[in-house]
Amino acid sequence: MSYPRLGVWFIGAKGGVATTATLGWAALKQGLVPPTALVSQLPQFASLDLIPWDYWTIGGHEIRQTTLVAEALRLAENRTFSKELVHACQEELEALEGNYRWGTLYQVGPTIQRLASQPCLQIRENAAEAFGRIREDLREFAQTHRLDHVVVVNVASTEPKPQLPTVPETWEQLHQQFQQPQCPWPASVIYAAAALELGYSYINFTPSLGSSLPSLDHLAQLRRTRHMGYDGKTGETLLKSVLAPMFAKRNLEVMSWVGHNIFGNMDGRVLDDPQNKQAKLTSKDRLIRHILGYAPQTLVSIEYIESLGDWKTAWDHIHFRGFLGVPMVMQFIWQGSDSLLAAPLVLDLVRFTERANRAGHVGRMEFLASFFKSPLGVEEHDFFEQFRMLHRWAQQVAQTAASQVPADSAPFAPQQHRS
Ligand SMILES: NC(=O)c1ccc[n+]([C@@H]2O[C@H](COP(=O)([O-])OP(=O)(O)OC[C@H]3O[C@@H](n4cnc5c(N)ncnc54)[C@H](O)[C@@H]3O)[C@@H](O)[C@H]2O)c1
Structure with missing residues (x-):
């Protein structure tokens, strides 16, 4: 069976959630841990043909100078998981180190700025420049690894709530605001725009604005891609x-x-x-x-x-x-443990989103509502009703796939990635 080559790009790539998700991915890929706590492994989703772990490549943006192994060992000190597990995955984690780039600190506020390392602080950029640089990083990641699709997941620190200026309804209006010297939109909006503009999928696991502006839903529609958020519902x-x-x-x-x-x-x-x-x-x-x-x-x-x-x-x-x-x-x-509660959901979100890409889903992924505290475009907050939405979506996708694809053929026809 053949699957697309998937890139997973974490914003906040060496924080607690991203490090635990990356370690978890490496451990699952090597069969070192059971799939406990992964919703995507439930029998209800078996017919979805979700992407296996060995088709993934991981990278991301970070503002602190550190390594995945150092961060994982720091979490292990805190009894989140064992040091033995980190050592067993060390090679996989070290192999990813070339895939990380400096994030942007545009409008993130003083508390997040204080976390950043010197080389990141030295990057001086306005919103338009940050947008262009982030987009280039994503494009380079896809090209270097010959990826068919990238799922961008925001797991960066929570930004301060901005004073909302006039909210742009269209992508053209937001793009114009990026060109203004005092553009008010914070980093999470810029990252989301860069991902969607390239036709990649975007997930916002944080309470920051991310893709919640109507103009970014508009962009997702224009680029025939998809997004969802926000704020993971974990505890x-x-x-x-x-x-x-x-x-x-x-x-x-x-x-x-x-x-x-x-x-x-x-x-x-x-x-x-x-x-x-x-x-x-x-x-x-x-x-x-x-x-x-x-x-x-x-x-x-x-x-x-x-x-x-x-x-x-x-x-x-x-x-x-x-x-x-x-x-x-x-x-x-x-x-x-906050990170252990969040990490499996992040892996699930990536798998369901990748499947939605193959199914051609465009716009908000409302069927992912059960993963979020404030699901975009969804008024239903009852967890079990939200889970039913996910299950119904999975049944529809599986039925459509079964009716379209002969049983013995590959489920995926590789696409050209944009360059
Ligand atoms: N259970 C949970 O852990 C949980 C649940 C729901 C939501 N969240 C949200 O997920 C996010 C991550 O949580 P965490 O525990 O991993 O936090 P964390 O502080 O451990 O990690 C955040 C990472 O983001 C990096 N970062 C900050 N600003 C950045 C930027 N502009 N660009 C790139 N990187 C940046 C930081 O350096 C840090 O490594 C937070 O916003 C949190 O509120 C977490």
């Missing part, structure tokens, strides 16, 4: 989207829902800046009122507690009213 918010439908369907009245999150990784350090935190809080808070159909009092807090490292604890307190108007309480505590 506390995942539980909210599972539990809130239960309260709704039993007609229990939620009066208040309080969630406290504490953790100490680099993401937590960036989110400790109130400007950066605001983007995350908005994304975490909105789904309860959508699911319940009314707005109980809610509070979400995120605090940086350095000693916890990558191990996040979320404590939620749900105050609700039952029969005869009697108040009751549900509380839960969720503890997990």
Whole structure:
């Protein structure tokens, strides 16, 4: 069986999520770990003919000077996974080192700037120059590795919430704004534009703006490509989207829902800046009122507690009213490694997106809603309904493929990549 040659390009390529996803890919490729926690390995998706691990090449943009192995060992120190696993994958990880390029710091704010290494800080560029440079990096990656398609995944630090200027509706308008000296759009928008402009797929796993502007959906339509976001749903918010439908369907009245999150990784350090935190809080808070159909009092807090490292604890307190108007309480505590919760979802998103490319999907990939806290273009926040959307899409794609392709022929006809 033949598959396309796939490039996976991480923005924030040596952060906790990207490093864990890259290590996980290397370990899965070598058969060193079971596929636990991968949605794409569920039997429901077996007929989708998803791309195997050995057709992947990984690269990305980063603003810190470091290596994948050093970052993986740092995570291993924090008990995220074993050092033995890192050593077993060391060769694979080192072979990727030539595929990383300096990211852009355009409008990322002072807290993210402080993370950057000197060579990255020395790059002086306006939005148009950053856009051109990023696009060239992606194009070079595709050409060097003779890739058929690239899936770009944003797993960079959360940017501060920008003061939204006039939101451009079309790609031409946004492109014009890139040429202005004081262009307000941050790096995540520039990365998304560069990827989509080349006809590549784009996924935004962060609460930063990414491809959420209408003008970038317009660009995706123009280039016949696809995108989705935003903000991966990995822990506390995942539980909210599972539990809130239960309260709704039993007609229990939620009066208040309080969630406290504490953790100490680099993401937590960036989110400790109130400007950066605001983007995350908005994304975490909105789904309860959508699911319940009314707005109980809610509070979400995120605090940086350095000693916890990558191990996040979320404590939620749900105050609700039952029969005869009697108040009751549900509380839960969720503890997990942030990177280990996120990484398998990133691998799943890449596989489903690559399959959507083969199926010719254009525009937003609403069927991926179950992976996101704020799924673009989707009002449904009930996790199980969202999962049904994914399953239905998979059935349609598999049926179409079965009706079109003779059983003994290859599922993929290689395309020319743009140059
Ligand atoms: N469970 C989870 O971990 C989870 C869930 C949902 C969303 N997210 C989001 O995913 C993102 C990554 O999380 P993480 O824990 O890996 O964070 P991290 O801080 O470990 O990694 C972020 C990486 O991005 C790099 N970076 C920052 N700005 C950049 C830029 N402009 N260009 C290129 N690289 C840049 C940083 O140097 C760092 O290596 C965050 O935005 C986070 O909010 C994570």
